[in-house]
Amino acid sequence: MQNQFFSFINALGRFVISFFRASGDLILFTAQILLCIFKAPFYIGETIRMSIEIGFYSLPVVALTTVFSGMVIAIQTYEAVSKFSAEGAVSMVVLVAVTRELAPVMAALMVAGRIGAAIAAEIGTMRVTEQIDALSTLHTNPVQYLIVPRVVAGTLMMPLLVLIGDIIGVCGGYLVGVTKMDFNATTYLVNTWNTLKAMDIISGMTKAAVFGFIITVLGCYQGFKSRGGAQGVGQATTNAVVSSSILILIFNYLLTELFFKM
Amino acid sequence: MKEKQVKISLSHVAKAFGKKQVLKDVNLDVYDGESVVIIGGSGTGKSVTLKCLLGLVTPDKGTAKMTTDNIGMLFQGAALFDSLTVWENVAFVMLQKKHPNRAAAKKLAIQKLAQVGLKPEVADAYPADLSGGMKKRVGLARAIATNPEIIFFDEPTTGLDPIMSDVINDLIVDCVKKLGATALTITHDMNSARKIADRIAMLYNGEIIWVGTVDELDKTKNPYVRQFVAGSAKGPIQMEVKAE
Numbered sequence: 001m002q003n004q005f006f007s008f009i010n011a012l013g014r015f016v017i018s019f020f021r022a023s024g025d026l027i028l029f030t031a032q033i034l035l036c037i038f039k040a041p042f043y044i045g046e047t048i049r050m051s052i053e054i055g056f057y058s059l060p061v062v063a064l065t066t067v068f069s070g071m072v073i074a075i076q077t078y079e080a081v082s083k084f085s086a087e088g089a090v091s092m093v094v095l096v097a098v099t100r101e102l103a104p105v106m107a108a109l110m111v112a113g114r115i116g117a118a119i120a121a122e123i124g125t126m127r128v129t130e131q132i133d134a135l136s137t138l139h140t141n142p143v144q145y146l147i148v149p150r151v152v153a154g155t156l157m158m159p160l161l162v163l164i165g166d167i168i169g170v171c172g173g174y175l176v177g178v179t180k181m182d183f184n185a186t187t188y189l190v191n192t193w194n195t196l197k198a199m200d201i202i203s204g205m206t207k208a209a210v211f212g213f214i215i216t217v218l219g220c221y222q223g224f225k226s227r228g229g230a231q232g233v234g235q236a237t238t239n240a241v242v243s244s245s246i247l248i249l250i251f252n253y254l255l256t257e258l259f260f261k262m
Numbered sequence: 263m264k265e266k267q268v269k270i271s272l273s274h275v276a277k278a279f280g281k282k283q284v285l286k287d288v289n290l291d292v293y294d295g296e297s298v299v300i301i302g303g304s305g306t307g308k309s310v311t312l313k314c315l316l317g318l319v320t321p322d323k324g325t326a327k328m329t330t331d332n333i334g335m336l337f338q339g340a341a342l343f344d345s346l347t348v349w350e351n352v353a354f355v356m357l358q359k360k361h362p363n364r365a366a367a368k369k370l371a372i373q374k375l376a377q378v379g380l381k382p383e384v385a386d387a388y389p390a391d392l393s394g395g396m397k398k399r400v401g402l403a404r405a406i407a408t409n410p411e412i413i414f415f416d417e418p419t420t421g422l423d424p425i426m427s428d429v430i431n432d433l434i435v436d437c438v439k440k441l442g443a444t445a446l447t448i449t450h451d452m453n454s455a456r457k458i459a460d461r462i463a464m465l466y467n468g469e470i471i472w473v474g475t476v477d478e479l480d481k482t483k484n485p486y487v488r489q490f491v492a493g494s495a496k497g498p499i500q501m502e503v504k505a506e
């Protein structure tokens with residue numbers, strides 16, 4: 001009994017230590033990236049290539065997730081409020097829910113699965129095949145060449161993706177409202193327009209920028225420190241997706257708190 | 263040889279990963295224009311020694327110095343960049359300049375590829391399309407592209423068939439001679455070591471335990487070196503069979 005207790009304490013202690021060590025590691029890694037972002041040389045071509053990969057090729061998944069989210073929210077709101085006030089409430093709730101929460105979080109989780117995993121796999125492969133060491137011997141800083149373009153592209157592209165997701169999500173709500181609930185099309189649009197607040201859009205896009213940063217930094221971090229061949233790269237990919245998804249949800253809460261205090 | 267300048271100097275280098283003391287006290291000087299080969303079993307820390315020199319690993323103790331940073335390195339798996347074509351790999355350093363002249367860079371790359379026996383057609387292929395031997399050659403072309411003063415080779419013949427190994431050995435000797443470069447090679451392939459080396463050093467248990475010429479290698483009474491050269495399981499060197 002006592003033995004079990006001690007081994008439990010032991011395991012707990014080990015977990016706490018490794019947790020803090022990993023956090024410290026990650027913070028140092030992030031600081032290193034931030035220092036490199038404003039230092040020449042800038043790899044513009046690579047940044048554009050990554051922006052297209054993140055921004056453009058993620059559009060289909062983001063469009064699909066946001067349109068269905070908007071549709072579901074419309075139905076749920078319609079069922080929850082009285083029939084008399086439904087028309088105004090549905091358009092308002094769809095707008096607020098999509099722009100503040102659903103578009104940023106859904107898009108970020110999708111991009112974490114798509115881009116975070118791809119980045120971890122690519123950089124992890126480069127690590128275990130010594131391509132990252134090779135960069136150093138060829139007088140090229142791997143953080144500047146590989147990581148900065150991805151982090152910059154992720155941070156700039158996510159807000160744009162979310163803006164498009166906002167529009168598509170609202171369209172989802174509109175489609176359900178007009179076809180299923182017999183709302184007047186013009187009234188729905190006018191209601192949406194009148195409840196639209198710049199702050200809703202801006203807060204959602206700010207969240208998106210933070211999420212884009214989290215996804216790319218964690219993808220790069222996991223790839224960069226991966227070891228031990230194909231299995232290590234697979235592990236890095238899984239870790240990148242899981243850890244960035246968790247951090248996205250935590251930061252979503254913290255940022256929401258922040259925006260409501262403002 | 264002794265009056266020549268020291269180009270590479272390892273002095274009391276020690277490095278541990280966690281509890282594992284990989285290097286304990288590594289001392290080795292390599293002189294200008296010389297080709298030194300470090301031999302040793304796999305997992306003895308040969309690559310770590312090179313990485314200390316390249317600044318990719320920071321030694322816990324001691325110093326690892328070179329007199330120049332104009333260096334080239336051929337990695338064990340060639341370490342070619344998958345996303346770039348063969349010629350872009352070879353001309354990588356040139357292409358990183360501010361306003362690169364791509365046509366001139368490609369011309370230089372093709373010239374370097376010819377030097378390692380590859381045809382110009384290979385220039386536009388991607389590394390994934392090449393065989394192991396061809397990758398090594400491209401890696402070699404990339405390593406010599408900047409006319410380095412020092413070249414490092416990490417297991418240049420590992421994973422190649424005997425004939426291709428010999429081709430690579432000849433290319434290494436040829437390239438190093440042409441550049442007048444200093445070369446440091448690590449390998450566990452004795453044929454390769456005999457062919458490339460002016461001097462051979464043996465790494466065992468975290469230390470350089472023996473240094474000498476190829477002739478001296480065959481005459482030495484050092485039981486560790488004799489066992490390694492003979493490739494025998496019997497002797498003072500005990501292989502760690504248990505998992506790390």
Ligand SMILES: Nc1ncnc2c1ncn2[C@@H]1O[C@H](COP(=O)(O)OP(=O)(O)O)[C@@H](O)[C@H]1O
Pocket residue numbers: 279284302303304305306307308309310311506
């Ligand atoms: N970055 C690292 N982190 C932890 N252990 C390492 C690292 N690099 C090398 N090692 C360990 O050091 C030992 C020597 O490795 P290495 O120098 O690659 O051997 P070799 O002589 O075959 O080239 C191995 O046991 C390896 O696991």
Ligand SMILES: [Mg+2]
Pocket residue numbers: 308309338416417
């Ligand atoms: Mg090695």
